[in-house]
Amino acid sequence: MKNIYLLGATGSIGTQTIEIIEENPEELNLVAISGYNHLDKLIEIASRFSLQMIAVKNESDASVLKEVFPNVTIVEGDEGLVKLSTLNPDDENGILINALVGMVGLKPTIEAIKIDRNILLANKETLVVGGHLINELLEEHHVNLYPLDSEHNAIWQAINGEDKKTIKKLIITASGGAFRDKTREELKNVTLEDALNHPNWKMGNKITIDSATMMNKGFELIEAAYLFDIDIDKIQPIIHRESIIHSMVEFIDNSIIAQLSTHDMHLPISYALFYPKRKENLVEPLDFFKLSQLHFEPINYERYPLLKLAIECFKIGGSKRVALNAANEAAVSLFIKKKISFLQIETIVINTVLKHRIIPNPSLEEIIEIDKEIKAQIYKEYEK
Template identity: 40%
Template sequence: MNSGIKYITLLGSTGSIGRSALEAIANSGGRFRVVSLAANKSVELLKRQILAFRPEIVGVGDETSAAQLRQWAKDSGVTGIDGQKLNVLSSQEGVCEAAAYEKADFVISAIVGASGLRPTLAAIKVGKDIGLANKETLVMAGSAVMEEAKRRNVKVLPVDSEHSAIFQCLDGRPKAHISRLILTASGGPFFGRSKDAMATVTASDALRHPNWSMGNKITIDSATLMNKGLEVIEAHHLFDIAPGSIDVLIHPQSIVHSLVELIDGSLLAQLSVPDMKGPIAYAMSYPDRMEGVIERLRLEEISALTFHTPDTEAFPCLALAYEALKAGGTMPAAVNAANEELVWLFLKGVINFTQIPVIIEEVMMRHNVTVARLDAVFEADQWARRTANEIAKANCGGGN
């Protein structure tokens, strides 16, 4: 914290979480200031964000996009809020450098997918507190990341709505008082459908999430329930809770964001309207809270709050994620990588919706689990991507 202002680095600024974070920052009354941004290649949106927030440094993963942005910055004479020339970095190394920018007090990690791991680690290694919206960081290398954070005395604060809810419910309670964590899931657009009924769903069907506005990848993961499976793995590492003490319930209204059950049978729940600005603002301002971040929840206007056991026959990805967590080592990284590849193949029409879990399971059967050292994690990630594409190509005549 500097002069009452918290300086923010935002990784993944052009994604749905990144845009919500910038909205929360803009409405904070000057409490936060953006000094560093990172994204992959959405150049036009990045230009608008740069003009609005005047960061000092920008990391762009895609080399061509970085060159375009660098030329625009030179031609337009845009500067950071400090009046200095905007520093545009490129490639994953540039994104990692932006993540570790020395002037930042707090880093929001909102890059989608496995590409968020290295920048998040780069920020942790220089002692930056993290607002974690990139669940893949902990899915792939949870033990290593949390050990590094502990070694550097870094706080890892959850930004996912479910993990933020659990964090708020735990509120410093001793681990001995915790019986189980209950993650809630909307159920996505196909809640209640049988496995057979989903054989013909299209990408446009799967992208129609009933409650949340998210990027394509996360929305498909919500439809398969893989998103919830990845969140189970993330919760295990964030809160050091055994996998057998983490459950999932389908809650179509998305009002109860998650619950904590105590050993005496009490349940604690965090409720709010479904709006990501709430958990984002809480992570940035922790342990304080900001006023007027989201619309107030009017319980009297809610007709019912319902909860259901997940149907893992119709949505096997959730069960596969539990199996990956039980297997441990590099298995979660392999499952995450295979899933990422298969989501894009589904979006491109190469495979159908119900083939996603089938191919993931085949990848799991072929994977030789090793200890999750960082080099092994990245090797498993690349192996699983190749293997998932090979299986898809053999089964469907497609793949990358």
């Protein structure tokens, strides 16, 4: 039996993870969950399981939950997330699933690795801002960190059993997001509702906006560089509209292994949860005769300046990635609140990164401080 400590239970990945847990009660035991704004949903999930701990946003939510679940430990705020990720430190069957959105996921991941807990990671921002810290700790604690992101999960499946030295490049596919057929001129007038209308995937709001700006693909390149310890110049993003090939690995003999399936996150989540076992009939099978064609297009970096910027930030190193992520989180949240236009997301992120003075090899405390400062500055300027 695996004991699951789930951060971000109320979100898109969290909800799908819970469905898998409910379908496999003999193998998976949900121990603790967290939520943030969706308190009703959190209560509804908690009422279906026998939990030890629930983490909520703040004190007032905590007092509501204490009334409803008097026998469950209720914790709150960012520290509550850490208490959840490190609950029962001697639990050898414990797995932390990090399905939070944003860099708030970094500290609970770090603390879970420190108690030797294996991690299933959806929260890509953790690696974007703190990949250098995470990799050091993974090595020190001999802990596994498995990717839930469909592209990285596909690469993991394709690499399985291969000699790492024989990898020539990783090919990461991108649907192109909601605005893949719009010119930059047309982007001036797009709305929040347009941006949230992703052609292939139903996901949380932030990642859907990040897909429309292609910041998401930039983050995924950084994520892949850390996960697979590969030079970022050997990771090629390409547009693949159908989201059927989730990513590919090209080897030195020019053989390419790709992972294909219908686009459904239940597959990568289950693959990571049950690895090395595979589950039967998880998603709709692919019918090659119904797939008329698969399309591939090169990426135009001028069209997607945030993707280009993410690669540059990774190469420059130090705290540039932290500034990139902080500015993006703030700008996307302003766009979701309809305080800025779609193209202003890019302007805010680019200007912030240009201004940022690099701190080499930032510590966790420095990352948290930089993140806080940058977000505060941006909110002060635009949130009137």
